[in-house]
Amino acid sequence: MINVKFFARLRDLLDTDSVDLNSESLHTAKDVIDQLIKDYPHWQDALSSTQWLVAINQTMAQPNSPVADGDEVAFFPPVTGG
Amino acid sequence: MKLYVAVQTEDFAQSKLYRQLRQDCPDIGAIVTFTGLVRDINLDTTVGGLYLEHYPGMTEKALNAIGEEAGQRWQLQQLLILHRVGQLEPSDQIVFVGANSAHRGDAFNACEFVMDYLKTRAPFWKRETTVEGDRWVDARASDAESAKRWQRDDRD
Numbered sequence: 604m605i606n607v608k609f610f611a612r613l614r615d616l617l618d619t620d621s622v623d624l625n626s627e628s629l630h631t632a633k634d635v636i637d638q639l640i641k642d643y644p645h646w647q648d649a650l651s652s653t654q655w656l657v658a659i660n661q662t663m664a665q666p667n668s669p670v671a672d673g674d675e676v677a678f679f680p681p682v683t684g685g
Numbered sequence: 686m687k688l689y690v691a692v693q694t695e696d697f698a699q700s701k702l703y704r705q706l707r708q709d710c711p712d713i714g715a716i717v718t719f720t721g722l723v724r725d726i727n728l729d730t731t732v733g734g735l736y737l738e739h740y741p742g743m744t745e746k747a748l749n750a751i752g753e754e755a756g757q758r759w760q761l762q763q764l765l766i767l768h769r770v771g772q773l774e775p776s777d778q779i780v781f782v783g784a785n786s787a788h789r790g791d792a793f794n795a796c797e798f799v800m801d802y803l804k805t806r807a808p809f810w811k812r813e814t815t816v817e818g819d820r821w822v823d824a825r826a827s828d829a830e831s832a833k834r835w836q837r838d839d840r841d
Contacts, residue, residue: 608740610740610808610810611738611810611812611821612810612821615821658740658808661740661742661743661746662743662746663747677740677743677808679740679808679810680810680821680824681805681823681824682805682806682807682808682809682810682824683804683809683810683811683821683822683823683824683825684737684768684780684803684804684807684808684811685721685768685780685800685803685804685807685809685828
């Protein structure tokens with residue numbers, strides 16, 4: 604299982620803060636996005652945007668970064684703290 | 686270097702953090718502190734307040750990584766990074782960075798570096814309250830530019 608989290612504007616757009624995905628056939632963060640769009644077709648517009656950043660196990664990552672069973676994968680907008 | 690990171694809803698007292706920076710360090714010659722406040726105007730719109738969301742766990746991890754990197758780049762005795770989350774009002778304190786060092790250059794640089802990296806790498810998001818309703822604050826290109834100057838240093 605891969606736990607997927609959404610934050611800030613993206614969470615509002617999807618109206619969801621977290622979903623679990625079967626990790627089978629998911630190899631990269633990009634695969635996670637593709638699977639989410641398959642499972643939740645109405646999220647396609649929101650998830651297709653290239654602006655979202657990704658973190659794997661709470662460390663910044665890239666779309667082609669590898670994911671594995673048990674990982675926490677988070678998608679969120681560019682950060683605006685400080 | 687002693688690194689202290691905190692993410693909290695409560696306000697903070699600068700005097701207390703400053704005292705901490707002065708403690709037990711007879712060899713420090715400089716303390717530099719930065720405090721960020723909530724402005725009441727952003728992009729020409731009056732802001733009634735803002736909500737700061739974060740990614741619990743990752744935020745602390747990111748701030749620790751930024752602090753550790755600062756400690757590798759400059760000679761610091763202590764580095765304090767404190768960021769508030771939750772509901773904030775105009776003129777509230779949001780963020781505090783304090784560094785002490787033998788000489789001021791290292792402390793100044795470390796504070797600027799931490800702020801520039803924090804603004805582009807630590808998972809915080811601001812949602813402003815305005816008369817036209819709530820809006821998520823967009824990331825600024827100027828913040829990304831400010832962070833980049835420290836990467837140019839890597840090539841030196």
